[in-house]
Amino acid sequence: MRIKTYLEEKLNLTVENRLLKFAITVLGIALIVNVFVTWGLVVRTRTIVVPPVVNTRFELSGAKLSDEYVKMMVRYIVSIGLNYTPSSARANFEELLGIYDPSTYEEKKREFYELAEIVETTKVTNIFFIHRMSIDENKRQIEIQGMRKQLANGQKIKEGQETYLIEYSNNNGRFAIVHITQKQQ
Numbered sequence: 001m002r003i004k005t006y007l008e009e010k011l012n013l014t015v016e017n018r019l020l021k022f023a024i025t026v027l028g029i030a031l032i033v034n035v036f037v038t039w040g041l042v043v044r045t046r047t048i049v050v051p052p053v054v055n056t057r058f059e060l061s062g063a064k065l066s067d068e069y070v071k072m073m074v075r076y077i078v079s080i081g082l083n084y085t086p087s088s089a090r091a092n093f094e095e096l097l098g099i100y101d102p103s104t105y106e107e108k109k110r111e112f113y114e115l116a117e118i119v120e121t122t123k124v125t126n127i128f129f130i131h132r133m134s135i136d137e138n139k140r141q142i143e144i145q146g147m148r149k150q151l152a153n154g155q156k157i158k159e160g161q162e163t164y165l166i167e168y169s170n171n172n173g174r175f176a177i178v179h180i181t182q183k184q185q
Contacts, residue, residue, distance in 0.1 A: 082128035
């Protein structure tokens with residue numbers, strides 16, 4: 001870009017320099033505005049998921065999981081973690097490990113492999129029916145009450161009401177189990 005407004009070259013260069021400084025300043029301000037607008041959009045972004053097997057709509061955002069999504073995940077966790085047979089236990093526990101928080105994964109992997117070995121050798125079948133669940137979003141805990149039946153070689157070993165606590169985390173909209181503990185009656 002060459003400006004030929006003045007006869008003296010030095011004055012022409014000064015005008016060019018001012019124009020270039022102004023253009024760089026405008027571009028810098030536009031870049032800063034763009035950063036803030038993009039950041040605001042990322043914070044407000046949410047994902048709405050409606051898979052074919054789900055009959056309700058649920059929302060996931062960076063900081064909040066909808067109650068419908070948490071309930072669906074609890075039903076899924078109970079179906080693979082508390083309902084098993086000797087032939088399905090190992091596969092169920094492998095699938096359940098995929099939902100665990102990375103910080104507790106290794107510890108739970110060892111525990112589930114040991115439990116799968118016990119289930120396969122003693123031929124234990126476990127069934128759990130959910131009666132009630134309550135979600136405490138502030139503590140990130142879910143309390144599940146239900147009926148548990150345990151059978152070994154077709155004979156009933158144990159039957160009764162049990163309560164479980166699931167502590168979960170939200171890793172950018174991804175539900176992850178931190179701990180599952182059985183609550184004493």
